[in-house]
Amino acid sequence: ELGNGGHHQDLPALLSFKSYNPNAAALETWAGPDPCSGTWFGVRCYRGRVAGVFLDSASLGGAVAPLLGLGQLRALAVRNNSLTGALPPLDNSTASPWLRHLLVSHNQLSGGLNISLGALLTLRAEHNGFQGGLEALRVPMLRSFNVSGNRLAGEISGDLARFPSSAFGGNLALCGHPLPKCVHAYSALGSDTDSPSSNATSNGIIAAQSPSSSASVGVPSSNGGFSKASLTALMATGIGNAVLVTVSLSISVAMFVYVRRKLRSAAKDASDAALCFEDEEKRARGDQKSAALVCFEGGEELRLESLLKASAEVLGKGVSGSTYKAVLEDGILVAVKRLSALQFPAGRSKAFDRHMRLVGRLRHRHVVSLRGYCNSNGERLLVYDFLPNGSLQSLLQATGRGARSLDWAARKSVLFGAAQGLNYIHTFPARPALVHANVKPSNILLDERGGACVSECGLMRYATNIQQSIPPHSQAARCPPDLFLDRAAATTPAPLVAAAASGGWHGYAAPELASGAGARATQESDVYSFGMVLLEVVTGHKAADGGEETGDETMGLVRIGMLCTAEAPEERPTMVQVLAMMSEFM
Numbered sequence: 133e134l135g136n137g138g139h140h141q142d143l144p145a146l147l148s149f150k151s152y153n154p155n156a157a158a159l160e161t162w163a164g165p166d167p168c169s170g171t172w173f174g175v176r177c178y179r180g181r182v183a184g185v186f187l188d189s190a191s192l193g194g195a196v197a198p199l200l201g202l203g204q205l206r207a208l209a210v211r212n213n214s215l216t217g218a219l220p221p222l223d224n225s226t227a228s229p230w231l232r233h234l235l236v237s238h239n240q241l242s243g244g245l246n247i248s249l250g251a252l253l254t255l256r257a258e259h260n261g262f263q264g265g266l267e268a269l270r271v272p273m274l275r276s277f278n279v280s281g282n283r284l285a286g287e288i289s290g291d292l293a294r295f296p297s298s299a300f301g302g303n304l305a306l307c308g309h310p311l312p313k314c315v316h317a318y319s320a321l322g323s324d325t326d327s328p329s330s331n332a333t334s335n336g337i338i339a340a341q342s343p344s345s346s347a348s349v350g351v352p353s354s355n356g357g358f359s360k361a362s363l364t365a366l367m368a369t370g371i372g373n374a375v376l377v378t379v380s381l382s383i384s385v386a387m388f389v390y391v392r393r394k395l396r397s398a399a400k401d402a403s404d405a406a407l408c409f410e411d412e413e414k415r416a417r418g419d420q421k422s423a424a425l426v427c428f429e430g431g432e433e434l435r436l437e438s439l440l441k442a443s444a445e446v447l448g449k450g451v452s453g454s455t456y457k458a459v460l461e462d463g464i465l466v467a468v469k470r471l472s473a474l475q476f477p478a479g480r481s482k483a484f485d486r487h488m489r490l491v492g493r494l495r496h497r498h499v500v501s502l503r504g505y506c507n508s509n510g511e512r513l514l515v516y517d518f519l520p521n522g523s524l525q526s527l528l529q530a531t532g533r534g535a536r537s538l539d540w541a542a543r544k545s546v547l548f549g550a551a552q553g554l555n556y557i558h559t560f561p562a563r564p565a566l567v568h569a570n571v572k573p574s575n576i577l578l579d580e581r582g583g584a585c586v587s588e589c590g591l592m593r594y595a596t597n598i599q600q601s602i603p604p605h606s607q608a609a610r611c612p613p614d615l616f617l618d619r620a621a622a623t624t625p626a627p628l629v630a631a632a633a634s635g636g637w638h639g640y641a642a643p644e645l646a647s648g649a650g651a652r653a654t655q656e657s658d659v660y661s662f663g664m665v666l667l668e669v670v671t672g673h674k675a676a677d678g679g680e681e682t683g684d685e686t687m688g689l690v691r692i693g694m695l696c697t698a699e700a701p702e703e704r705p706t707m708v709q710v711l712a713m714m715s716e717f718m
């Protein structure tokens with residue numbers, strides 16, 4: 133952490149920011165040689181480097197640029213201050229490549245938004261004075277976004293168009309979906325592009341105007357009065373306007389009533405959902421220490437209080453607990469798993485903590501990142517990245533109902549991604565080696581690009597009541613290879629359908645796990661479960677789904693599936709071998 137001059141590497145950037153605010157109370161503690169000593173207000177470190185700066189509503193002024201020079205920064209929250217100046221162009225060479233959350237709303241920042249950051253998940257820049265267009269925003273992973281209330285202009289295009297209109301409102305002249313469509317200056321204004329009232333941008337695009345704003349209301353006659361024709365036109369326009377006003381008033385009233393109702397019911401939903409966290413809230417108030425949230429890389433911005441206040445929506449319930457989609461105060465989306473007290477009773481807490489700290493270190497594009505967890509008084513919350521595209525299970529079910537969402541190429545890509553994720557888990561340097569212990573379609577999630585990510589590594593090894601109840605199903609669930617290869621009978625074999633439909637873990641569990649309460653999941657049993665998933669995905673595909681598979685590919689993948697699901701654990705390949713075999717068909 134020490135730079136060339138022997139001082140902490142992040143010190144110059146922090147002190148440079150402080151120099152704009154020499155008397156700020158919030159920065160009083162910013163003194164001494166080590167910003168990671170734990171005494172610097174609002175500064176969070178990870179492995180000895182500054183990873184987060186949290187200075188919302190701290191009455192600060194000056195430029196924010198020095199903070200964006202922090203080389204390992206992951207989260208910056210400086211909302212509701214009086215910061216001025218521009219954001220420097222941000223890309224992997226000028227800013228931290230780890231920057232995931234940038235929250236600068238409600239300041240007086242100006243200049244353009246020029247950001248190319250592959251890891252950025254949150255960009256909140258509303259209520260500033262940012263200018264120019266959005267074309268220099270290249271932020272493919274963005275999940276939470278708002279640039280409303282600025283001076284931005286031009287067309288909203290590409291990936292950003294997926295955000296709601298509220299993310300763009302109140303700007304000088306933004307247009308295009310989700311806002312009203314853009315009108316090109318030449319077609320809208322004819323030759324009169326110099327009109328001072330137009331919202332034209334330099335590239336000739338203007339935000340669409342309401343029809344009334346451009347309507348002509350009467351033409352003075354040459355003698356200075358109004359001609360009969362123009363008077364008639366004027367009256368007609370007046371009556372028209374009155375009708376228009378009445379109609380729009382009624383629409384507004386109706387909208388007001390509707391929106392108010394919606395807001396009330398949303399508030400009710402939110403408060404219902406907030407009940408999920410009521411116990412933690414009580415605990416947080418009573419005993420902060422016992423309810424501490426342990427944060428991992430990329431989760432530095434998480435706060436228990438903000439989790440407690442989050443509005444949440446149930447994503448689903450499994451044997452191990454319930455999972456919620458939670459929207460934190462600053463718009464950050466996370467998935468929170470609340471473990472069932474029945475399956476995860478108090479006790480073995482230390483082992484659980486050790487495991488979670490290990491899982492919190494897993495970082496791979498095919499593994500869902502655990503950003504933090506809370507383990508207090510028998511209550512366990514796990515905070516994961518929220519993946520927006522559902523799970524393999526939901527995709528398989530949708531396909532079963534006739535949807536064609538999972539073609540052959542997508543099936544292969546999901547399987548290959550999941551295999552890479554599982555292989556990463558199995559080969560992660562840990563002693564004892566990591567085991568997933570619950571490989572099944574609902575734990576294979578899909579990211580914003582449809583890539584597969586394995587979730588919930590190792591949890592089930594800490595569940596107490598699950599393994600005892602595994603029925604000796606496995607013999608029945610296995611099928612001879614010929615059945616799989618029979619393209620004429622290209623429907624999914626019944627036992628697999630049953631296993632998948634149950635949605636539970638048992639359908640994918642290895643036979644040796646049914647042998648008694650002492651049976652422990654192993655890497656071999658993971659391979660078995662992966663094989664079951666693979667067979668389900670491959671054999672569930674129908675040629676009519678529009679794929680371009682060859683018989684060789686199908687047969688090859690089914691063979692891999694059969695190898696994985698060998699009865700004897702020692703006969704199954706390792707995930708490294710599975711990957712090597714699969715890569716032939718990818």
Ligand SMILES: Nc1ncnc2c1ncn2[C@@H]1O[C@H](COP(=O)(O)OP(=O)(O)OP(=O)(O)O)[C@@H](O)[C@H]1O
Pocket residue numbers: 447448449450451452453454455467469500516517518519520522523570574575577587588635637
């Ligand atoms: N990080 C996440 N992002 C988005 N959706 C998720 C996330 N984690 C879980 N889900 C979804 O939430 C739902 C419930 O998941 P959960 O893990 O609680 O149950 P399960 O996987 O069905 O069973 P089990 O308890 O055995 O894991 C599933 O549909 C799952 O796909």
